[in-house]
Amino acid sequence: MHFIVCVKQVPSVEKVRMDPETGRILREETPFMMNPEDRNALEAALRLKEDNGGLITAVSMGPPQAEETLREAVAMGADRAVLISDPALAGSDAFVTSKVLARAALKLAPFDLVICGSRSADGEAGMVGIQLAEELNLPQVTWALELKVREGVITAKRKIDGGYEIVEALLPAVVTVIGEANKPRYPTMRRIVEACKRPVERLELSDLGLQPEEVGLRGSPTRIERVFRLERRRKGVILRKPAEEAAREVASIILRELAKE
Amino acid sequence: MDFELTEEQKMVRRTVREFAEKEIAPRAKDYDEREELPWELIKKLFEQGIMGSMIPVEYGGSELDSVSQTIAVEEVARACASTAMTLSIHSSLCSYAILKFGSEEQKEKYLPRLAKDTVAAFSLTEAEAGSDPSGIKTTAKMDGDEYVLNGTKIFVTNGEDAGLIILFARTDTGDPRRALTAFLVEKDTPGLRVGKKERKLGVRAASLTELILENCRVPKENVLGGVGEGYKVALASLDSGRIGIAAQAIGIAQASLEASIKHSKERVQFGSPIAGFQAIQWMIADMATEIEAARLLTYKAAYLRGRGVRFTLEASMAKLYASEVAMKAARNAVQIFGGYGLTRDYPVERFFRDAKCTEIYEGTSEIQRMVIANQLLR
Numbered sequence: 327m328h329f330i331v332c333v334k335q336v337p338s339v340e341k342v343r344m345d346p347e348t349g350r351i352l353r354e355e356t357p358f359m360m361n362p363e364d365r366n367a368l369e370a371a372l373r374l375k376e377d378n379g380g381l382i383t384a385v386s387m388g389p390p391q392a393e394e395t396l397r398e399a400v401a402m403g404a405d406r407a408v409l410i411s412d413p414a415l416a417g418s419d420a421f422v423t424s425k426v427l428a429r430a431a432l433k434l435a436p437f438d439l440v441i442c443g444s445r446s447a448d449g450e451a452g453m454v455g456i457q458l459a460e461e462l463n464l465p466q467v468t469w470a471l472e473l474k475v476r477e478g479v480i481t482a483k484r485k486i487d488g489g490y491e492i493v494e495a496l497l498p499a500v501v502t503v504i505g506e507a508n509k510p511r512y513p514t515m516r517r518i519v520e521a522c523k524r525p526v527e528r529l530e531l532s533d534l535g536l537q538p539e540e541v542g543l544r545g546s547p548t549r550i551e552r553v554f555r556l557e558r559r560r561k562g563v564i565l566r567k568p569a570e571e572a573a574r575e576v577a578s579i580i581l582r583e584l585a586k587e
Numbered sequence: 588m589d590f591e592l593t594e595e596q597k598m599v600r601r602t603v604r605e606f607a608e609k610e611i612a613p614r615a616k617d618y619d620e621r622e623e624l625p626w627e628l629i630k631k632l633f634e635q636g637i638m639g640s641m642i643p644v645e646y647g648g649s650e651l652d653s654v655s656q657t658i659a660v661e662e663v664a665r666a667c668a669s670t671a672m673t674l675s676i677h678s679s680l681c682s683y684a685i686l687k688f689g690s691e692e693q694k695e696k697y698l699p700r701l702a703k704d705t706v707a708a709f710s711l712t713e714a715e716a717g718s719d720p721s722g723i724k725t726t727a728k729m730d731g732d733e734y735v736l737n738g739t740k741i742f743v744t745n746g747e748d749a750g751l752i753i754l755f756a757r758t759d760t761g762d763p764r765r766a767l768t769a770f771l772v773e774k775d776t777p778g779l780r781v782g783k784k785e786r787k788l789g790v791r792a793a794s795l796t797e798l799i800l801e802n803c804r805v806p807k808e809n810v811l812g813g814v815g816e817g818y819k820v821a822l823a824s825l826d827s828g829r830i831g832i833a834a835q836a837i838g839i840a841q842a843s844l845e846a847s848i849k850h851s852k853e854r855v856q857f858g859s860p861i862a863g864f865q866a867i868q869w870m871i872a873d874m875a876t877e878i879e880a881a882r883l884l885t886y887k888a889a890y891l892r893g894r895g896v897r898f899t900l901e902a903s904m905a906k907l908y909a910s911e912v913a914m915k916a917a918r919n920a921v922q923i924f925g926g927y928g929l930t931r932d933y934p935v936e937r938f939f940r941d942a943k944c945t946e947i948y949e950g951t952s953e954i955q956r957m958v959i960a961n962q963l964l965r
Contacts (some may be wrong), residue, residue, distance in 0.1 A: 359601070394594065401598060512606050515599065515636030515649035515659070522595040 327380030327475065328437040329371040331404065332427055332458070333364040335388050335395035336448040360395045363443025365402070365510035367503040370473055371441050372403045372511070378475055381405045383434055387415060387426050393526045400521035401513030407524070408434065412531040417543030420453035426541060427454065428461035429534035437498055439480065444469055444502040455502035465495040468502045592654070599655040600662060606635060607666035615667035618792035619937055624673055624748065629706065637663070638674060639702030641682040646698035648682075653893030654886050657834045661882075664838025668941035669792030671835040673706065676744045676793075679831025680949075681707035684753055684824035688769070688812030697751060697771060708749035709828070710740040710798055711821055717742075718954045720755065720767060720821060725800060727756035727768060729807070734758070734770065736803040739782065744948070746781055746796030750774045753811060753824075754798070760815045767817025771809040778803030789940035826899045827892060828949050829906035833885040836906075836913035836945040837878060843913070843920035843938045844874045850933075851923055861923070870919045878916065881909040900962040907955035910945035917942035 335358050343355040371382050384399035386392045387410040396407035410430050418426065431440055440462070445452035459466030471490060472483040478497050483490050485504060513521070531538065539545060563579070565572040592600070610631060618624055632638045640656045642648020651659065656678060664671030682701050685694060701707055716722030725738025736756050743752070751773055758768040772779060782797030812820040848871060851862035861867050888901035917938040921928035928935045946952050 394597075397594065398598060398601075401602070512635055513598070513602050514634070515602075515640050515651055515655075516644070518598045518602060519595055519650060522593070522598065 327374070327378050327439070328434075329374060329380060329382045330431050330434060330437050330440045331364070331368045331371045331382060331384050331399070332440065332442040332454070333368065333384050333386045333395055333399050334361045334443075334446050335359070335386065335392040336361045336446055339447050358391070358394065360398050361443055361446045361448075363445060363447075363503060363505050365443075366505055366507045367441040367443045367501075368399055368402055368404065369508045369510040370470070370501075370503050371439075373508070374439070374473055374475055375403075380438070383408060383437075385410065385427065385430050385434070387411070387418070387423055387430075389416075396526045397521045397524075398513065400524055401517045402511060403513075403517070407526045408529060409526050410529045410534070412541075414531050414538040414542050417546065418541055419546035419548035420449065420451045421457060421548060422541045422546045424454045424457035424461055426534060426536065427458050429536060430529060431458070431462060433529065433534060439475070439497060440464075440500045442500070442502045444504045452502075455500060459500035462498075462500065464498055464500050466500045466502070467493055467495055470501050470503045471507045473501060473503075592658075593652070595652060596655045596658055599651060600658050603637065603659045603662040604665070606631075606637075607663050611663065611670055612666035615669075615792075616931070616934065616937065618667060618669055620791075620931075622786065622791045624669060624792045624794070626748075628670065629673065629748070630704070632663075632670070632674065633702075633704055636702075638677055638706075639682075641678040641686065642698050642702045643686075646694060647702040648698065649702075653889045657830055657885060657889040660831050660834035661838040661841070661885075664835040665842045666838075667792070668835055668839050668938075668944075669790045671838055672790045672793035673745055673748065675828065675831030675835055676709055677701070677707045679834075680709050680824055680828030681751075681753055683827040684709070684769070684811065684820060685771075687823060687827075688816075688820050689771075690808075692808065693771060693811065701751065705750035706745050706748045708743050708745040708752045709824070710743045710746070710752050710754040712742045713738070713740055718951065720818065721763065723755060723757050723767060725754075725756040727758045727770065727805070729758075730804075732807050733804045734807060734810070736770065736772070736778070736800040736805060738800050740798040740800070742785065742948075743796050743798050744793055746798055747784060747794035752779075752798065753820075754800075755817050755821060756800075758814055758817075762815070764818065765815030767821070768814050769811040769817045769820040770805050771811050772803070772805055776803055776805060787944070789937070789942070789944040791940075822899075825949055826902045829902040829955075830885060830888050830892060830898075832945055832949045833881070833888070833902070833905040833909035836909040836942065837882050837885060839938050839942050839945065840874070840878045840881065840909070840913040840916040843916040843935060843942070844871070844878060846933070846935055846938070847871055847874065847916075847920045847923045850927075854925075867923055870923060874916045874919060877912040881905070881912045884908055900959060903950070903955045903958040903962075906950065907952055907959065910942070911952060913942040913945050 338357045338359050343352040382404045383406040384404040385408045400407050442455035467482045469485045470482045474481045481494050483492050636649035639648035640651040644650045660675050727734040727736050754770050754772045778801050780799050782799045785795040851867050852860050854861045885905040888898050888905040891898035920935040921939050924935050927933050
């Protein structure tokens with residue numbers, strides 16, 4: 327089996343240094359790491375490989391220093407690492423990223439499963455895996471906790487509000503994995519040494535048959551107007567009344583809140 | 588000249604740091620209080636290839652470069668100095684000794700075990716012999732194909748946990764400079780038992796014990812580095828061991844600095860975080876400067892070790908300086924924490940106790956100065 331795992335290099339969340347003037351991340355002073363849920367995705371792939379055999383390719387779209395993260399993926403157990411890096415890609419949004427990753431997956435085909443973290447710790451859009459499945463026109467399973475593959479079918483336990491459900495999909499498919507799915511392994515010292523000796527393969531825009539105007543800031547339909555802190559004010563209300571009466575009151579609260587919006 | 592760490596060294600730091608932060612640091616206080624390293628943790632350190640970091644791949648080790656090994660000890664010490672102690676003795680001292688002085692048969696027999704599941708210990712000290720090994724009383728007498736060892740060793744780090752001990756005994760040849768021989772002694776050898784376990788000031792979770800030898804028979808193949816070569820084996824191995832202790836000291840100092848920075852930004856007195864006061868700022872500035880200097884000295888010694896050239900002078904300088912920097916950093920950390928620093932609710936009192944130990948074992952500061960002066964004045 328061939329598993330493709332998409333990984334992203336993100337700034338270490340607790341250690342981000344910002345320029346107070348411009349609000350941009352100070353790259354020199356901020357340590358970078360593999361996006362946490364991508365590590366869960368890779369761990370899921372490693373377990374599937376242990377059960378079924380096969381090959382894991384880690385793919386990342388990013389600047390040249392994202393090689394570090396790909397080497398880390400190899401140190402964790404990926405067999406192959408591919409970096410899609412091109413100056414034209416700078417400023418790409420989730421839509422373009424998924425398009426680029428989809429092209430890369432086709433370039434690396436045949437594959438059985440593409441596994442992504444459900445979202446990145448920096449952007450937090452949670453869109454890439456989903457759009458990637460659309461781009462590839464493949465079935466998708468999101469928010470996966472457990473994965474099993476048998477006879478061309480993937481069975482996944484996925485998290486839903488208030489519980490979980492078990493779904494099946496035909497392979498090839500795209501899966502997104504959440505942080506609760508597993509505890510990613512630490513690379514062993516030996517694998518670190520080996521990973522540092524291995525080359526990371528490179529793909530450029532031209533290898534993927536994409537034009538510069540289709541990607542990067544120009545090709546991205548998303549425009550960020552402003553970034554602000556979301557303030558959530560929740561208050562719990564408990565209604566100690568007979569059910570019918572309470573239901574009426576809940577309905578009226580909802581109507582009142584909707585009227586405010 | 589290049590001050591940039593290699594990709595391997597950076598990844599080793601990231602990985603061991605994360606492992607130590609998640610798997611060791613939350614339990615370090617508990618290990619210290621129970622005065623015991625759990626085997627569960629040691630097992631994980633073996634699985635990650637951290638215990639086998641010094642050992643070549645052909646013997647099942649991870650064969651990190653010399654600076655990476657040092658970084659691994661430093662990062663473990665930043666979380667728990669006791670765990671780093673066990674690791675440093677096992678790798679920087681004992682694995683190195685076998686690599687440097689072992690015969691091919693000894694390497695094939697012991698290094699794979701040291702990479703996989705067997706902790707090593709180094710036993711030189713006796714009641715009347717510490718810095719001066721000429722006072723060693725433990726004897727090894729040839730009897731057939733075996734040596735018969737008798738005597739009592741003290742202050743053996745990992746004494747309780749080790750499966751293999753590099754043990755020094757007197758094999759008198761008439762020449763006082765060739766009076767000692769190093770032996771590879773397996774823990775389950777009849778006639779060897781663990782005696783008293785010391786209750787220490789610091790690095791409490793790493794065991795420190797007596798070893799008692801009563802007609803303990805060791806095959807002659809287990810002589811390490813040749814009969815009468817004990818001094819040479821001990822001194823050269825301790826050169827490498829001292830790089831490990833320097834790294835351990837840097838880890839403790841770094842933890843002290845980080846705790847000081849965090850606390851001084853949070854603690855408010857006279858209407859301002861104490862980080863705003865120059866008295867605190869100067870302590871923090873000195874700590875950071877001295878830690879950086881200690882780190883550079885230590886990495887340089889490690890780099891020389893990796894190149895296979897002599898590093899006695901640099902290792903002693905690194906050990907001397909780093910341990911004294913650790914002591915000062917930990918003392919200032921306790922000072923910055925004030926009354927809280929005296930309590931066991933905060934880790935700085937542990938750093939303080941641990942740091943003191945680094946100035947003593949594997950050659951006191953005074954011995955290091957002697958070694959350094961001897962190197963310069965000979």
